[in-house]
Amino acid sequence: MLSQDILVVGGGLAGLAAALVSDPQLNVAVLSKVHPLRSHSVAAQGGINAALGNNPEGRDDSWEKHAFDTIKGSDYLADQDIAELMCERAVSTIYELEHLGVPFSRFPGGVIAQRPFGGAGFPRTCYAADRTGLVILHTLYEQSIKRQVKFYNEWLVTKLVVKDGRCLGVVVYDLARGEVMPVKARAVIFATGGYGRVYQRTTNAFINHGSGIGIAYKAGIPLKDMEFVQFHPTSLYDTNILITEGARGEGGYLVNNKGKRFMEDYASSAMELAPRDIVARAIQTEIEKGNGFEDEYVYLDLRLLGEKKIKKRLPGIREICINFAGIDPVEKPIPIQPAQHYSMGGIDVNAQCASIVEGFYAAGECACISIHGANRLGGNSLLDTVVFGKIAGEEASKAVKGSKELKDDEKMLLDEALGMKKKIQEWQTKDSGERVHRLLNRLKVIMSDRVGMFRNKKDLSKAMEKISEIRDDYKRIYISGQCLRYSQELVNIIEFDSMLDLAEVITLGALNREETRGSHFRVDFKDRNDKDWLKHTLVTLKDGKPRVSYKNVNISKYEPKVRTY
């Protein structure tokens, strides 16, 4: 049986950061359902935050101010000690990335360039034009080649195997061979990213099914704050490809069909650079009031930046607009609409990225520590993946070095793999029933229509019912094609099980939380309610049912205040 000291699941930024710092004496591998460079991190555009103070307008910036902005942006649901930890490490993290070869854009004098981003008191977002994710992911990948990190690509984890509160390893489906097998590991780190495709409109990659979060949940690990789903204000109308916040950071305006910069009605001082939850709701409100175009979108106008600046700072955005919408932003405004973008919630882990299961860690978008609380600031996720990816790798290394290898755990791993094989055979022997893409389409519509940006009790309750109907139908799922090699259908069937769990946990958390906070907006409870709801939601699977509990927020320095921008 394949056996690793540390098994990192996910080859995005968090996964590679974890693998790179793991103790080289240990036997470490990265396993991913796609080649690492195809991970969604590659699509990040606008930048990564750190209080370097390089921008002339940012001279007075400090990591403490960055932490405060993060906490305020989170609508005070972030754990303050954790937000501080991340922001304090941000500066050295950027210089380390720079040292490793990340080709950041520069200001005159040769220092790393920084642009303004939403919800930030100072321009502190470091960038490489609008391809920041591409360059950081490629750089960390290059470093893993240098370090000869072992990769298992195109392997999908289907199950996390836990015995008596200890993680034993995982079961995987190897796409190229079409086979299922167990992998033993003394420590497993999940860096499996977000679940955007649970929604109809999302900026996320086609592959972002979020199965890692669902697999951890199935193994009995609580999920935290899942009701907090970020909707990005500016996705390209129709395809929902992201148009970075950097476009507004560089000076782009939002205008409605009356030609008005409507943000002055919603956030008169921060305007377009208010936090995402506020701008996204403002856009949706304008569209619903009839102030949009075709009742679907508003305009993001970059023309005032001029051709030179657009080509230099936002070349990727220009390319996307030309390729996918036939519009050159130098000449025409961009039609945009909000779309699901990021998961603030995730697998419940502590500051060491450790979960309640011994030997199981999580980092990056799939994890919730919690840094982003009820609303993440742009540029803070890339930072989160690198800072906490490293912490996960270091902590897992320490734990493995300090523990003894278990000898008698192979049987359970083999049994679990056999169980998976049997399940697949069952799906294969049926020749009629439900098809996974149809179920997924139904689920997406429910989530977008009823668990979207504006929520209420009636819709959320209805969504719970509908999700459970789809869950019943999922029992009748079957594989229509007989070849298991590179079967995307099988991947989707396996991951859909997780998607159902995620949809249920998101909706349940949203239904219970009778207040409005950050991205979670309840039309029937429009105010934030710190007295009753300044707490994290935890949902744990017990006896096949989700159980909800709550946990206090760490408030170390900043008393919650009303957010104004």
Added chain:
Amino acid sequence: MEYIFRILRYDPLKDERPSFQDYSFRTEEKMSVLEALMDIRNEQDSTLSFRYSCREAICGSCGMVINGKFDLACRAMVDSLKAPVIVIEPLPNLEIQKDLAVNMEPFFDAVHKIEPYVFSKKQVLEKGHRIEDKEMDKIFQYINCVLCGCCYSACPVVSRDEKYLGPAALAKLYRFIQDPRDERPFSNWSRVNTEGGVWGCDTVFKCNEVCPKEVRPADGIEALRRKLVVEKIKRIFRFKR
């Protein structure tokens, strides 16, 4: 519009040889070839295999040959092909694993061979390196490379000489040599002073033509050649002194 998608199918474990299969496909919407392929897979034949991820031309997963043209399927729009029959083939020069999914390993091996990372002996500088933007501009086109493998597949030299590193790897090497932070010794990069390296290139510029990200790998190869020659001459003079 009604289209025929003529897709090359092959499962090396079962089929004797690759063969085309036709799928008819109707759409009135503007959609990408990738979306059409997903629809065909969902509605007509779930054994059809191909890779994809980001759907916005940045992850490099879905390189293939569409009506004779190398492209990323997510960025090729069905209607702009302006053809009733759309022929789809996997990237050539690489072994087919299943249908449109090819074995990318030889391509990545070539990239890994040039040691694609910044060589630096220094500790992390407290405030980072000072580099002017115009220095960064020199490597800008090369960092746009998404390693999709289109150039490697299209390269006539790769198809006859499997030892040839190919356009992406060589352009990547140039990207590092041009990076002011890189301190790799001449002995490292002069290894490409061979037929398997920069002198293998036929200068037919297929790579420049097919790159979906507007990288011009051949520019990098030519610049590397010049640099090698200049460096050699410098060394001869230094030796004589």
